[in-house]
Amino acid sequence: MDNVNIKQLAKALNLSTSTVSRAFRDNSDISKETKERILTMAKELNYQPNHHASNLREQRSRTIAVIVPEMANNFFSQAIHGIERVAREKGYHILIYATDDDYQKEVSFIRHLHNGRADGIIMSVSGEANDHNYLNELTQKRLPLVFFDRVYEDIITPRVITNDYDSSFSATQHLIKQGCTRIAYLVINKNLSIGKFRMQGYIDALVKYKIPYDEDLIIDCTNSYPKNNVILKKVLTQLKPDGVFTSVERLAFATYYACYDLKISVPEELKVIGFSSLEIAPLLNPSLTTVTQPATKIGVEAALLLFKMLEDPSSVNPNEKIVLNSKLIKRRSTEI
Amino acid sequence: MDNVNIKQLAKALNLSTSTVSRAFRDNSDISKETKERILTMAKELNYQPNHHASNLREQRSRTIAVIVPEMANNFFSQAIHGIERVAREKGYHILIYATDDDYQKEVSFIRHLHNGRADGIIMSVSGEANDHNYLNELTQKRLPLVFFDRVYEDIITPRVITNDYDSSFSATQHLIKQGCTRIAYLVINKNLSIGKFRMQGYIDALVKYKIPYDEDLIIDCTNSYPKNNVILKKVLTQLKPDGVFTSVERLAFATYYACYDLKISVPEELKVIGFSSLEIAPLLNPSLTTVTQPATKIGVEAALLLFKMLEDPSSVNPNEKIVLNSKLIKRRSTEI
DNA sequence: TTGTATGCGTTATCAG
DNA sequence: CTGATAACGCATACAA
Secondary structure (H helix, E strand, O other), X not given: OOOOOHHHHHHHHOOOHHHHHHHHOOOOOOOHHXXXXXXXXXXXXXXXXXXXXXXXXXOOOOEEEEEEOOOOOHHHHHHHHHHHHHHHHOOOEXXXXXXXXXXXXXXXHHHHOOOOOOOXXXXXXXXXXXXOOHHHHHHHHOOOEEEEOOOOOOOOOOEEEEOHHHHHHHHHHHHHHOOOOOEEEEEOOOXXXXXXXXXXXXXXXXXXXXXXXOHHHEEEOOOOHHHHHHXXXXXXXXXXXXXXXXXXXXXXXXXHHHHHHHOOOOOOOOEEEEEOOOXXXXXXOOOOEEEEOOHHHHHHHHHHHHHHHHHOHXXXXXXXXXXXXXXXXXXXXXXX | OOOOOHHHHHHHHOOOHHHHHHHHOOOOOOOHHHHHHHHHHHHHHXXXXXXXXXXXXXXXXXXXXXXXXXXXXXXXXXXXXXXXXXXXXXXXXXXXXXXXXXXXXXXXHHHHOOOOOOOEEEXXXXXXXXXXXXXXXXXXXXXXXXXXXXXXXXXXOOEEEEOHHXXXXXHHHHHHHOOOOOEXXXXXXXXXXXXXXXXXXXXXXXXXXOOOOOHHHEEEOOOOHHHHHHHHHHHHHHHOOOEEEEOOHHHHHHHHHHHHHHOOOOOOOOEEEEEOOOOOHHHEOOOOEEEEOOHHHHHHHHHHHHHHHHHOXXXXXXXXXXXXXXXXXOOHHHOO
């Protein structure tokens, strides 16, 4: 049995396709009983209006695209979960793209979304390159775009972020209050908005507590576990920090692994705090003090914002910035 | 600037739309230079062939749907990562759906995918209900379907699973060899294929080592953390097992939390082993012995299988079953 | 090699 | 309230 289309359904009912079509839209006038009749038969034949045909007609797809740097990542999967919830409620579908932090892919995804496949885009950027102008093509064509978490500051479009500066300040302050004086800041991409803001919070906390800011303690890391392990072991043995603040979850794990390898005991010899959405942070050895972002909520808010744009573009200020608060959760990794 | 369509592009070049169209498909004949000319102009105008129009025409969407029980879950996000990689390579897009273990949603998603939106489906089932017949509609309409990990046994369609029985047997055997004699098996849905197979491995290992099988030690858990906590505390205090084998990751975490609360020390008083795809299992306190499924690979294989079906339906046996091996990784939670 | 014409399945407009 | 018809943008059969 092939897919039923509106024509066959119409024939089965001895009606015109237009009447049948009307049964599925709420606005058009149609007698209650024919509508009933149509819907019943539709269910019976398991009729599903062809998505491409209606979208071609209506010039919209009821689909949004979500672009993230990586899939297998606590933060992003939670954010996607949030987006999913909202989209489902609105009857929208979700296309998903992972850039693997590759700028070329990001550009390519965006470019290829200009073909009607999606009505809007929610994105956390890769942050690899500096020319983000390709994104402006988007707005010219009015494909609504919402950034979340990792954003390009030079692109004007609504965004959902967290109070990175403040929470970094608090995190660093917490380390200081726990007695740290040589605090390393671990970052993957210093140029990315979150890298920058988080670093500034770190620096300003040092300044406030009159702790000399040592540039050597800003540690550039990568996305590769083995490389990070090498880097961190070197840092821990040579620079001998007494505290580590990591701008992303993965680097906190890397720090733990390095400490295990070097038999450095956390928190006695080294205190560790990190941005992390890990739900089982309490189960780590030792339990990890975290700056926890409301990942799911970020997704929800980003989706709501996008849908607001889709419903009425003028209702959203392009400079709209929703700032959610992260939470500093103190655990054993920073105990005295 | 609005979206450019093939007509405008044709006019700009003084060509017919068919010629232009041909420039984008490899098979049709067209002179090399006109093709060049077209492609150049296309790039200039940033022309993107309308996805709905071509799909309506071609009756295929170059899109696959992925349905999983939940988004924010290590195993599934890794599997999706694997699927993503393959799909991207093939130039396919991915629609994503989370059922939240709700059977109704699952049915609804599947039903609504019968409208041309997707060419095929990769799914890990919710497993809540017993009537899976709705899925047979799928095959009648030839929407290719591949199951992974959580499957319905009564539906005939290709699947990618792991050697659950064997690895459960090994896991249980490992606990026994570490001296456990009262081993609890924690499960969320006993009726689901993986729940069943994993349980059988557990039971058979007990039998082999002549350990009496006590039905009370099969513990039905839920997806809710608080509820599981209550259940587990009761189990640990009243049934006093000396080993716990969890059929899903989440229950291993729940066990840890319960042990923390009850000050039961792992592994001294209780040994714990669990199915888990957690990459940081070594960082837990204590590090967790796991049965680790090759999650990403499962995704990759499932995707490859689906694409094989898409390319040539007859090339894949509907009973095809790819079985990948999980790995038992021994860590401190089961040390003597 | 290129152009013309048709249809994919739907919805909107207009007439009845 | 219902039916005929055109159009959405593209790809192909066929004609030139």
